[in-house]
Amino acid sequence: MNRNRRGFFAKILQQKHNDRNIAMLPYAENIEIFEQNCIKCETKDCVSMCDENIIFLDKNGIPLIDLNKSGCTFCDKCLLSCNKDFLDSNLKSIFADIVLDTNSCLSHNQTMCFSCKDICTANAIKFNGLFNPTIEESICTKCGFCIKVCPVASIEIRSKW
Numbered sequence: 001m002n003r004n005r006r007g008f009f010a011k012i013l014q015q016k017h018n019d020r021n022i023a024m025l026p027y028a029e030n031i032e033i034f035e036q037n038c039i040k041c042e043t044k045d046c047v048s049m050c051d052e053n054i055i056f057l058d059k060n061g062i063p064l065i066d067l068n069k070s071g072c073t074f075c076d077k078c079l080l081s082c083n084k085d086f087l088d089s090n091l092k093s094i095f096a097d098i099v100l101d102t103n104s105c106l107s108h109n110q111t112m113c114f115s116c117k118d119i120c121t122a123n124a125i126k127f128n129g130l131f132n133p134t135i136e137e138s139i140c141t142k143c144g145f146c147i148k149v150c151p152v153a154s155i156e157i158r159s160k161w
């Protein structure tokens, strides 16, 4: 890829998607891999294959995921529909950070709530007794399922573009 072009894609994404919980497709190791390989193809098969209906095309035709709607099950369907081979099925994760806001979290404010823990199949959310959850970054896949179930929107995925 042309040197001047490198970083262009990432810049567009950064400018256009400061929205909460918008991220890259799963299985992409980093933004550079995605930038250099996704050809924004005609078929858009990755979008239609997703049973969770979380993949959308932004106005530049770039496929992204919206974790406000649901989470990623890592079902591999988007990966298998892609006719390029840059997505790595061994990477069952989304290239992003996850943040739990302790100011708004009910459990950090003496109200019992286990909604995020209950839905987390990776068991990445650890409670200190009955309260004060934290997310274990090394276990969390950034699947996003805990976002929608939180009654006070305390969990956020921040993509690393």
Ligand code: SF4
Residues within 6 Å of the ligand: 026, 049, 050, 051, 052, 053, 054, 055, 065, 071, 072, 073, 074, 075, 076, 077, 078, 079
């Ligand atoms: S792995 Fe499956 S659930 Fe996740 S974004 Fe791809 S098609 Fe959707």
Ligand code: SF4
Residues within 6 Å of the ligand: 098, 119, 120, 121, 122, 123, 124, 125, 135, 139, 140, 141, 142, 143, 144, 145, 146, 147
């Ligand atoms: S994003 Fe992380 S903490 Fe939330 S449900 Fe998925 S694995 Fe668990």
Ligand code: SF4
Residues within 6 Å of the ligand: 100, 104, 105, 106, 107, 108, 113, 114, 115, 116, 117, 133, 149, 150, 151, 152, 153, 154, 155
């Ligand atoms: S679901 Fe939200 S409010 Fe409840 S414990 Fe988890 S982060 Fe806190």
